[in-house]
Amino acid sequence: MGPLRWIITVSAVTSLVFLGLVILSGWGMAGSYVPSLTDAFPSTLYMEKYSSGGHLLRSIHYYSSSGLVFSGFVFLCCFYISGFAAKYHKSWILGVVLYLLIIGSAFTGYVLPMDQNAYWGTKVRLGIMDTVPLVGTAIADFLRGGATFNSSTLPRFFTLHGSVFATAICLCLFILSQSRKSVFIQYLSDQRFNVTLLVSIILFFVLINSFSARLELPADPADIDYNPRPEWYFLWLFQFGKYVEWAPWIQSGVLPLLGVGFLFAVPWLRNHGQKRRSAIVVSWCLVWLVLTGLAIIDDQDLHQNPNYSEGMAFGAEKNFNRLCIDCHGPGGLGDGPEAQAFDLQTPNFTAREFWNNTDEQQMIIAIKDGKGNDMPDFGESLTYEQILALIYHIEKSFKPNYQE
Amino acid sequence: MIVSFISAPAIYFWRTDRSGVNEIDDRWIDAGRVEDLPIDQWRKEMLLFQRQDRWASFERKELIYINRNDQDITVFSAICPHAACLIRKNDEGFGCPCHKSNFANDGLVLSGPSPRSLDRLDTKVQDGRLYVKYEKFRSGTNAKEVIG
Numbered sequence: 376m377g378p379l380r381w382i383i384t385v386s387a388v389t390s391l392v393f394l395g396l397v398i399l400s401g402w403g404m405a406g407s408y409v410p411s412l413t414d415a416f417p418s419t420l421y422m423e424k425y426s427s428g429g430h431l432l433r434s435i436h437y438y439s440s441s442g443l444v445f446s447g448f449v450f451l452c453c454f455y456i457s458g459f460a461a462k463y464h465k466s467w468i469l470g471v472v473l474y475l476l477i478i479g480s481a482f483t484g485y486v487l488p489m490d491q492n493a494y495w496g497t498k499v500r501l502g503i504m505d506t507v508p509l510v511g512t513a514i515a516d517f518l519r520g521g522a523t524f525n526s527s528t529l530p531r532f533f534t535l536h537g538s539v540f541a542t543a544i545c546l547c548l549f550i551l552s553q554s555r556k557s558v559f560i561q562y563l564s565d566q567r568f569n570v571t572l573l574v575s576i577i578l579f580f581v582l583i584n585s586f587s588a589r590l591e592l593p594a595d596p597a598d599i600d601y602n603p604r605p606e607w608y609f610l611w612l613f614q615f616g617k618y619v620e621w622a623p624w625i626q627s628g629v630l631p632l633l634g635v636g637f638l639f640a641v642p643w644l645r646n647h648g649q650k651r652r653s654a655i656v657v658s659w660c661l662v663w664l665v666l667t668g669l670a671i672i673d674d675q676d677l678h679q680n681p682n683y684s685e686g687m688a689f690g691a692e693k694n695f696n697r698l699c700i701d702c703h704g705p706g707g708l709g710d711g712p713e714a715q716a717f718d719l720q721t722p723n724f725t726a727r728e729f730w731n732n733t734d735e736q737q738m739i740i741a742i743k744d745g746k747g748n749d750m751p752d753f754g755e756s757l758t759y760e761q762i763l764a765l766i767y768h769i770e771k772s773f774k775p776n777y778q779e
Numbered sequence: 780m781i782v783s784f785i786s787a788p789a790i791y792f793w794r795t796d797r798s799g800v801n802e803i804d805d806r807w808i809d810a811g812r813v814e815d816l817p818i819d820q821w822r823k824e825m826l827l828f829q830r831q832d833r834w835a836s837f838e839r840k841e842l843i844y845i846n847r848n849d850q851d852i853t854v855f856s857a858i859c860p861h862a863a864c865l866i867r868k869n870d871e872g873f874g875c876p877c878h879k880s881n882f883a884n885d886g887l888v889l890s891g892p893s894p895r896s897l898d899r900l901d902t903k904v905q906d907g908r909l910y911v912k913y914e915k916f917r918s919g920t921n922a923k924e925v926i927g
Contacts, residue, residue, distance in 0.1 A: 498863060502862040505917075505918065505919050506919050516797065517794060520793065520796060520797055520798060521926070522915075522917055523915055525832050525833075525927075526798065526832045526837075527796065531793065595840075597825060597840040597841065597842050598865075599823075599842065599857070602876065603864075603877075620878055620891070621892060623892070623919070
């Protein structure tokens with residue numbers, strides 16, 4: 376078996392495994408995800424932070440889908456270079472359709488967590504879609520259920536992501552597998568293959584569990600400082616768009632049409648020989664690398680968008696300085712100007728006795744409902760998550776011998 | 780063929796069930812007392828209001844830029860007419876961080892890809908209070924089409 380055949384086999388198997396993982400983990404998450412403007416983020420946050428298996432599910436889904444986009448790309452490239460595209464043109468067309476469906480799922484799945492990243496990224500992409508000549512606005516409005524983000528946007532994206540595209544993908548796979556039945560059976564009956572696969576999946580789970588799928592602060596349509604950026608595999612298109620700002624339809628209409636047209640036409644193009652085909656793939660990869668690199672260089676000076684815990688920690692510090700500092704003091708000693716002026720009973724956060732006599736639950740209640748005559752209640756102005764972050768901030772800043 | 784017939788009712792529903800078309804809400808939003816606005820100085824303001832979208836009612840937060848001079852009050856929506864990013868105030872006027880459109884203080888495009896000048900919002904003064912008619916317009920088009 377030549378190296379090309381070998382890469383084709385490995386990338387096909389990897390893609391299938393990733394696809395299986397993506398679909399199954401997606402079904403898992405659908406068990407407690409609610410696609411509505413008000414509940415999408417809380418249900419995602421619940422999965423990530425408070426449920427027992429949600430974190431792993433999200434990680435599997437997130438990294439498998441990235442892996443799928445990559446391994447599918449490698450597969451298509453090698454399949455094309457080897458000349459199989461012309462030989463098995465039906466499989467090639469189905470493979471391309473499958474890959475486009477995967478990209479479509481990535482696009483529709485992006486918005487579902489409804490954090491900053493999801494909201495702004497999708498908004499920008501729908502904005503780009505709006506610039507597609509003739510049909511763009513109609514398609515974007517169709518997907519959104521109106522011309523702006525609205526109550527039925529998330530249900531629609533969720534349906535496309537989890538039902539329409541997923542069903543179409545399974546259908547494509549089924550048709551593909553019909554012509555390759557013998558190969559599938561041959562692999563699945565090979566004991567060594569099964570064991571290798573099982574071990575790699577377990578290793579993948581263990582590895583992935585220590586990473587998290589990105590989750591940022593809840594979407595804030597009025598956040599003026601947010602810098603939306605696409606997923607890594609779309610950075611090149613984003614960068615390309617900067618060069619053709621005067622004619623956005625080149626980025627949104629001409630380029631995708633050319634690309635997809637080329638992919639579908641491949642089996643019927645004059646067969647150039649393997650060297651020529653490799654040159655086409657390599658030069659495309661170079662263009663991709665250069666544009667992606669330029670996008671990263673362009674963004675070097677931008678501040679990184681904070682993830683959820685960083686954002687909450689930053690918010691907690693601001694909340695402490697805004698709400699607590701007047702009484703509790705900048706050093707947490709309970710010596711703020713208000714406390715001194717009115718002789719309030721304010722605890723000393725740096726004292727060991729305070730922490731010996733207080734648990735987290737008591738602090739939550741004190742912040743939420745107030746305490747004694749002096750401590751006001753903040754249950755109206757702070758959410759539960761904000762209160763937890765505030766307590767964490769106080770512990771981290773003032774508690775003696777604090778350890779993470 | 781068969782599939783398109785079967786899916787026709789679903790597609791028809793998705794086509795016609797749209798938000799922001801027949802909203803009956805009052806769009807005039809209270810933006811505070813006129814005399815609190817400084818003269819000849821741009822202010823970034825957040826409008827907080829409730830809007831009904833089909834079955835659900837939402838708290839909306841929208842940014843605007845206000846300037847008052849001797850004769851009148853100018854209010855711009857902070858949403859860039861190009862790709863709906865939020866514009867920021869700078870020395871010459873306004874700038875959009877996404878695709879680098881720049882606008883003068885009167886809203887005209889100085890440079891960049893924006894197809895039209897900044898979206899000016901209607902205002903009225905009643906009993907010494909400023910009311911802004913908050914509307915969203917389609918981005919990326921030459922014409923100012925109200926979409927919500």
